[in-house]
Amino acid sequence: MQQGDRPFVLADSLGQIVAINSAFEQAYGWRDQQLRGKSLSVILPAAFQMSHQLGFSRFQALEISTILAHPLRLKTVCVDGREVVSEHFIVAEKIGGAWVFGATLTPLPDQTPTDA
Template structure:
């Protein structure tokens, strides 16, 4: 699956962010699975859905990627926690790719809850 295919997925939760880490869109499956609405997330930092204990590590990795363009986690299936709108912390599989939205570097993740 490539980036353009990922951002068009409708039957699995997908979230997209720009190169600054600001959320640019979520799909309806993301809202159904995690409870967040577009109004609550779009324009906010990705850290809003990252549990507080993981935020520093996320920021460090994100900054390192932007500085070096060396992607060590993209295109892999990663088991990471996500913060649902109701405050629950859920273990989920993340599949993250980079690409462009409106000519700008962007990221998208398909996120599936692990049972």
């Protein structure tokens, strides 16, 4: 995924960004060093951040999610503050007792409605 041509972001069990690939950098303008160690909520619109943090926390407590492993059309915040509608496909895997989260993001045309 990290070598692929589809934007990809990897996060650790706390929801901190571990890596993005170069396709992600090109699509949204962020550089890897700007996002590494930051919360995933940085790339989400402000109105989604609280719900994201609580949803992430709920997953930590229950290990049940309603958003994993199916496509979601959501807005992604670019480095310049623009919000781009993208199709997010998020997966989670437990590695060595800790969850790791990966998501591919596909930017969609401007007029595409979001699930939000």
